[in-house]
Amino acid sequence: MGKNLTSRAEDYSKWYNELVVKSDLAENSGVRGCMVIKPYGYAIWEKMQAQLDKMFKETGHENAYFPLFIPKSYLSKEASHVEGFAKECAVVTHYRLKNAEDGSGIVVDENAKLEEELIVRPTSETIIWDTYRRWIQSYRDLPLKVNQWANVVRWEMRTRLFLRTAEFLWQEGHTAHATREEAIEEAELMMNVYAEFAEKYMGVPVIKGTKTESERFAGAEETYCIEALMQDGKALQAGTSHFLGQNFAKAFDVKFANKEGTQDYVWATSWGVSTRLMGALVMTHSDDNGLVLPPQLAPIQVVIVPIYKGLDQLDAISEKVEPLVKELRDKGITVKYDTRDTHKPGFKFNEYELKGVPVRLAVGQRDLANGTFEVARRDTLSKEIVKADEVVEKVVLLMDEIQENIFNKALDYRKGHITEVDSYDDFKKVIEEKGGFVSAHWDGSAETEDRIKEETKATIRCIPLDAKEEQGKCMVTGKPSNKRVLFAKAY
Amino acid sequence: MGKNLTSRAEDYSKWYNELVVKSDLAENSGVRGCMVIKPYGYAIWEKMQAQLDKMFKETGHENAYFPLFIPKSYLSKEASHVEGFAKECAVVTHYRLKNAEDGSGIVVDENAKLEEELIVRPTSETIIWDTYRRWIQSYRDLPLKVNQWANVVRWEMRTRLFLRTAEFLWQEGHTAHATREEAIEEAELMMNVYAEFAEKYMGVPVIKGTKTESERFAGAEETYCIEALMQDGKALQAGTSHFLGQNFAKAFDVKFANKEGTQDYVWATSWGVSTRLMGALVMTHSDDNGLVLPPQLAPIQVVIVPIYKGLDQLDAISEKVEPLVKELRDKGITVKYDTRDTHKPGFKFNEYELKGVPVRLAVGQRDLANGTFEVARRDTLSKEIVKADEVVEKVVLLMDEIQENIFNKALDYRKGHITEVDSYDDFKKVIEEKGGFVSAHWDGSAETEDRIKEETKATIRCIPLDAKEEQGKCMVTGKPSNKRVLFAKAY
Numbered sequence: 001m002g003k004n005l006t007s008r009a010e011d012y013s014k015w016y017n018e019l020v021v022k023s024d025l026a027e028n029s030g031v032r033g034c035m036v037i038k039p040y041g042y043a044i045w046e047k048m049q050a051q052l053d054k055m056f057k058e059t060g061h062e063n064a065y066f067p068l069f070i071p072k073s074y075l076s077k078e079a080s081h082v083e084g085f086a087k088e089c090a091v092v093t094h095y096r097l098k099n100a101e102d103g104s105g106i107v108v109d110e111n112a113k114l115e116e117e118l119i120v121r122p123t124s125e126t127i128i129w130d131t132y133r134r135w136i137q138s139y140r141d142l143p144l145k146v147n148q149w150a151n152v153v154r155w156e157m158r159t160r161l162f163l164r165t166a167e168f169l170w171q172e173g174h175t176a177h178a179t180r181e182e183a184i185e186e187a188e189l190m191m192n193v194y195a196e197f198a199e200k201y202m203g204v205p206v207i208k209g210t211k212t213e214s215e216r217f218a219g220a221e222e223t224y225c226i227e228a229l230m231q232d233g234k235a236l237q238a239g240t241s242h243f244l245g246q247n248f249a250k251a252f253d254v255k256f257a258n259k260e261g262t263q264d265y266v267w268a269t270s271w272g273v274s275t276r277l278m279g280a281l282v283m284t285h286s287d288d289n290g291l292v293l294p295p296q297l298a299p300i301q302v303v304i305v306p307i308y309k310g311l312d313q314l315d316a317i318s319e320k321v322e323p324l325v326k327e328l329r330d331k332g333i334t335v336k337y338d339t340r341d342t343h344k345p346g347f348k349f350n351e352y353e354l355k356g357v358p359v360r361l362a363v364g365q366r367d368l369a370n371g372t373f374e375v376a377r378r379d380t381l382s383k384e385i386v387k388a389d390e391v392v393e394k395v396v397l398l399m400d401e402i403q404e405n406i407f408n409k410a411l412d413y414r415k416g417h418i419t420e421v422d423s424y425d426d427f428k429k430v431i432e433e434k435g436g437f438v439s440a441h442w443d444g445s446a447e448t449e450d451r452i453k454e455e456t457k458a459t460i461r462c463i464p465l466d467a468k469e470e471q472g473k474c475m476v477t478g479k480p481s482n483k484r485v486l487f488a489k490a491y
Numbered sequence: 492m493g494k495n496l497t498s499r500a501e502d503y504s505k506w507y508n509e510l511v512v513k514s515d516l517a518e519n520s521g522v523r524g525c526m527v528i529k530p531y532g533y534a535i536w537e538k539m540q541a542q543l544d545k546m547f548k549e550t551g552h553e554n555a556y557f558p559l560f561i562p563k564s565y566l567s568k569e570a571s572h573v574e575g576f577a578k579e580c581a582v583v584t585h586y587r588l589k590n591a592e593d594g595s596g597i598v599v600d601e602n603a604k605l606e607e608e609l610i611v612r613p614t615s616e617t618i619i620w621d622t623y624r625r626w627i628q629s630y631r632d633l634p635l636k637v638n639q640w641a642n643v644v645r646w647e648m649r650t651r652l653f654l655r656t657a658e659f660l661w662q663e664g665h666t667a668h669a670t671r672e673e674a675i676e677e678a679e680l681m682m683n684v685y686a687e688f689a690e691k692y693m694g695v696p697v698i699k700g701t702k703t704e705s706e707r708f709a710g711a712e713e714t715y716c717i718e719a720l721m722q723d724g725k726a727l728q729a730g731t732s733h734f735l736g737q738n739f740a741k742a743f744d745v746k747f748a749n750k751e752g753t754q755d756y757v758w759a760t761s762w763g764v765s766t767r768l769m770g771a772l773v774m775t776h777s778d779d780n781g782l783v784l785p786p787q788l789a790p791i792q793v794v795i796v797p798i799y800k801g802l803d804q805l806d807a808i809s810e811k812v813e814p815l816v817k818e819l820r821d822k823g824i825t826v827k828y829d830t831r832d833t834h835k836p837g838f839k840f841n842e843y844e845l846k847g848v849p850v851r852l853a854v855g856q857r858d859l860a861n862g863t864f865e866v867a868r869r870d871t872l873s874k875e876i877v878k879a880d881e882v883v884e885k886v887v888l889l890m891d892e893i894q895e896n897i898f899n900k901a902l903d904y905r906k907g908h909i910t911e912v913d914s915y916d917d918f919k920k921v922i923e924e925k926g927g928f929v930s931a932h933w934d935g936s937a938e939t940e941d942r943i944k945e946e947t948k949a950t951i952r953c954i955p956l957d958a959k960e961e962q963g964k965c966m967v968t969g970k971p972s973n974k975r976v977l978f979a980k981a982y
Binding site: 027029030034035037038039042045046065070073076082092106120127130150151 | 518520521522525526527528529530533534536537553554555556557558559560561562563564565566567573577578579580581582583584585586587588589596597599608609610611618621622625631637641642644646658660833
């Protein structure tokens with residue numbers, strides 16, 4: 001298998017598209033904008049799901065499931081919400097097909113028109129808050145902390161595998177609280193959970209912050225986010241957590257009797273991450289040879305490739321390898337021993353490099369004679385010869401080392417790509433030539449934000465949580481500003 | 492909490508509907524025919540999923556994800572398939588809403604009409620076989636064994652929670668094989684996996700068999716099924732596995748180069764179980780006091796209720812209970828220690844009975860003095876006093892005992908409800924008065940099958956795999972028959 005992969009330097013965007021398909025993560029389907037997530041890609045998503053689900057449960061959340069369809073009238077109840085989602089949604093209008101009378105095939109049965117159109121959920125705040133009205137009567141019913149794993153649909157016109165698809169998979173948490181403070185605390189907690197997941201498991205460093213008003217979720221009072229930086233200098237929003245105030249409680253009339261016995265509207269949050277994380281994972285670590293996966297999320301952590309001629313040699317190798325496979329599995333490591341005789345070792349090396357398997361062991365006749373294995377790391381592409389009785393220890397060590405190394409590499413890249421500027425000219429120059437995050441003063445107005453976006457395509461990715469107080473002047477208008485915000489071009 | 496549950500004898504159907512809602516499994520939503528699966532119900536479904544997923548992976552299957560939408564033209568490609576699913580489907584015709592010009596709210600934007608309507612998947616054979624055409628070229632690509640966990644929609648007119656809903660959750664396996672024999676073997680294997688899951692984990696005894704032609708899946712050459720019997724004497728189809736022949740390969744032109752180098756169409760299977768299993772679980776074991784859950788699937792296996800006045804007494808109890816909780820958890824048992832002071836012990840006893848928690852431990856002042864716990868079983872409603880240092884052993888034992896007991900109870904009920912009859916008069920009498928499965932000779936014709944269904948509402952549930960060869964005469968037409976089939980009224 002030749003990889004024939006476009007290099008990142010040549011065309012980053014093409015490199016990404018080719019890599020996702022060639023490494024068997026996903027492909028486009030016959031349905032416009034909808035992807036097929038292939039078994040290898042889905043196995044990574046399953047690992048992400050399992051870890052996130054564990055973290056959600058550890059922070060007191062339960063899973064539930066709400067309807068796929070949202071009646072049109074529900075969507076309209078929260079004014080800015082419908083504004084944000086009505087323009088790109090799939091609308092169900094009929095519930096039956098029939099044979100065409102002229103025999104030309106099957107057609108929509110006009111006698112089966114719905115009284116009210118149903119929207120395929122773009123997000124579930126409305127259907128969930130319609131439900132919460134039945135679930136919440138008293139402060140004893142609060143907090144209510146529910147998560148849902150589901151598919152959602154947003155009718156995007158320009159789609160890209162994982163990054164922007166009409167249908168995508170995600171989780172959406174929806175919580176209800178008795179006080180404003182508790183809801184804000186929850187929204188911040190979940191931003192921190194996402195950040196921990198991104199950094200510890202995906203190996204993707206992120207910046208935590210809040211969105212400006214114009215970048216907020218439709219219906220939110222505050223949107224917290226984690227922002228990552230891709231290798232082409234563009235930012236990617238990897239997860240958001242919203243403080244929704246009492247907006248949805250008011251729209252759906254969800255009140256509770258507080259401890260004093262008076263009625264009050266409930267405070268809300270929602271938060272989500274999606275299969276978009278797969279795109280972030282690919283773009284953060286991978287190289288011109290293919291995927292580079294963090295050991296924590298790799299479906300295969302170690303592959304063992306035997307180099308042999310004829311079954312006798314294979315048998316001799318297997319005698320050494322099989323106990324090793326067992327030992328590694330006992331340590332909780334996922335191992336594949338690839339004995340296919342339909343493909344040559346070189347083909348296999350290429351394949352597992354493309355698929356980002358963190359560690360590859362190879363063993364041939366000389367290794368057998370010397371009692372050694374060749375151990376190759378995917379992240380550094382380095383190889384060394386290791387004695388058979390030290391291989392398990394080495395592999396266990398490498399799992400942590402590779403996880404740490406790819407995180408640090410991404411962190412170094414990001415550190416080198418946060419530029420402070422004080423003039424709009426410098427800003428444009430950095431955005432255009434270097435990319436990355438640009439830290440600058442802004443006057444806090446939507447007008448200035450819009451103007452910058454129009455003139456440079458850069459948006460405010462976030463107001464970092466750790467931004468220091470610093471007197472300055474807006475780089476565009478010269479008006480006063482007391483902290484820097486982060487700009488970037490973004491996915 | 493008073494249970495106020497209708498008894499099974501009074502109105503079985505009402506009992507079921509009330510129980511599902513009161514025990515917090517699920518409820519109807521504001522969207523016609525779509526349910527909300529509540530956290531407690533979803534926790535059971537998650538346990539089902541986890542076990543089934545493990546069994547699928549152990550039998551060599553991988554998960555993937557395919558689009559929610561199916562272009563109308565795909566559905567039409569397999570003739571009997573479209574016939575079976577076109578009459579009850581959700582049709583997406585537009586991709587945008589807009590503000591009405593007369594200010595009356597939001598309406599469908601007629602300028603955003605799809606060129607081709609999209610069907611919300613009722614099942615995914617068509618979209619998956621359209622994909623498999625790209626994945627399969629040679630015998631080396633076979634077998635292809637993929638499963639998908641997903642939501643599907645069938646526009647049912649009369650719905651009931653879990654048993655028949657417009658949207659439901661399920662898994663659908665779709666496999667591709669080089670030979671007819673291998674595909675049949677796979678279809679049978681998955682029927683056996685389903686049967687093992689139903690019996691060992693759900694505690695629901697099932698009969699394995701094949702469907703008659705008129706009850707087969709639309710597009711299948713053979714449908715294997717597992718059939719369970721509910722406490723009201725009605726049967727419930729709990730899972731199906733289809734041998735699809737080359738029907739979908741031909742409809743979607745999926746050919747492979749076989750070992751001899753010639754092109755051949757691929758052989759297919761598909762198989763699925765759904766949230767309908769939740770209905771089967773509830774209806775098989777539960778009683779007039781509420782749910783009875785098998786320990787293998789219970790979200791809470793043991794609940795501990797302290798009986799106390801004042802915090803001093805609670806502290807003294809907790810000192811005994813907390814190490815016990817830890818010990819039970821170390822044994823892999825899910826324990827809830829319910830120290831809520833907002834509810835009385837009697838309320839809690841009722842609540843956990845309603846929710847089917849297999850074992851309840853209670854501990855009050857006398858128990859504290861005597862060094863004992865009261866141990867109550869949900870399945871038999873029996874109680875005994877157990878010494879504190881024997882509680883863990885007792886609970887571990889009870890997990891197996893309860894699992895076995897509820898299975899045996901259901902098996903005994905079924906054994907008492909399989910009646911052999913040789914005349915149509917007897918048949919009608921048994922179907923009407925006793926219910927259950929009726930084993931009778933049938934001439935093999937769809938005409939006779941239809942007539943029986945029309946006259947008695949009973950259908951042929953299956954031709955049991957273990958039916959013995961036996962010369963007989965069709966109870967209706969007197970024509971020859973060489974084995975008995977199983978009839979029943981069914982959900």
